[in-house]
Amino acid sequence: MIQSNGKQRAFVFGASGDIGQAICQQLAASGWSLILHGFQHTDVLATACQQLSQQYPQQDFQYFSADLMDPNFLKPNLLSQFGDYQALVFAQGTTDYQLFSTTTVQQQQKLFQLHLFSPLTLIRAAESHLLAQDHARIVFIGSIYGAVGSAMEVLYSAVKGAQTSFANAYAREVAGSGLTVNVVAPGAVNTQMNADFSENELAALKAEIPLGRLAQPQEIAVWVAHLVAADADYLTGQTLYVDGGWLK
Template sequence: MAKNFALIVGASGEIGQTISRKLAEAGWSLYLHYASNERFVKLLLDDLTLAYPAQEFILVQANLLEVEAVEHMAASIFSLKAVVFSQGHSLFKGLEDTSAQDIRQLFQVHIEHPMLLLAQLASKLRVHDSASIVFIGSIWGETGASYESAYSAAKGAQHAFVKAYAKEVALQHINVNAVAPGFIDTNMNAHVKGDERQMLLDEIPMGVFGLTADVANTVAFLVSNQARYITGQIIRVNGGWYI
């Protein structure tokens, strides 16, 4: 039986690792991309290889701040049925303190280089009867966040791309969607502490922060056959914080 391969961009991050484990559990073979967290991704590779010996798990190293990374990644990937973009970094700065380089790097990592990568991978996706692309967007890409204007803009661009590209490749049976998490309890949100953290918690109708598993479960659904008629959507995973 042929193996189904998914590329997890940003597999070494907390959300990326959880997505990788969830998709491996569902039977996927994986390309595990990382930029610099080699130790974490190798531990992930070892765990998955041991747990799922009938599947394949392949490391792909590339820094998405470098345009050469796109060519390198595309050349490293052969059979491909799904791509999940879970890479990226946030930026907590007022706009007056945000440099041109800050903005450039956010857009390169979150939108510019992923778009260029998809342009090279599309032919590998469309050979299948169905294929999937999922971006991990953000609540801030929809509603915006004070002191995260540049980050919100990059995530908003991701959401806009999802809606446009979904139309472009629909007849090729490629679904394109985004998951827009609210506050997920990860190290990326560790800068939110004390009273500020409690204030955010008070705003969430469910009264709890999200887990990486909440994001991974949604991704697993979107790349499954159960989501075959869903495309161009921004799926909110935020406990009712933004509706």
């Protein structure tokens, strides 16, 4: 993997989350400068920027907050105010555990807005800038549920499948320009998103996974670091399933 020279800069959306934090660590270690996005946990972003700046003084680390469930989040110059950039990594997200029949249109709109529509708005705003780069990257953190579906997480499965479909199609449209579009789709990861599982539920889940455990966030982040590397030009339109041999 080629090391970035510190002049390459990536946006990491959902950088205050567990997978987002691990992605920031891995990309910073590979030489990337970063713009960290989060929503409510700006304290996490501030601390991460401070620590990363100390660890990697040749690189720069900035952060901002935006509610990506709000369709009007995109302010003029939201992206360009941070300077040049070569990659967008979408690691924001949440889910609702309930039967589809009990979900509301509002929940549906919010989930699609957060995982799909806001990223698409950002990609539209960034496209001309990304196409002007020698190597540019878009990576979504999708989910195994986008491929196999999950009862009680039907809307979530639908948005994750839509991320993969978007990457399939958009990768073709921009192929040849140096912009690659991929999805890293985890199975179950040891993060806040799964913090509500009881011990019994966790044990049952682990028993289903051939590796016998959940992934650590850095085991997802490592694939993001590979995909954004300058020598990863030839992989595009793919969804990498990182699920411990569970469902794919």
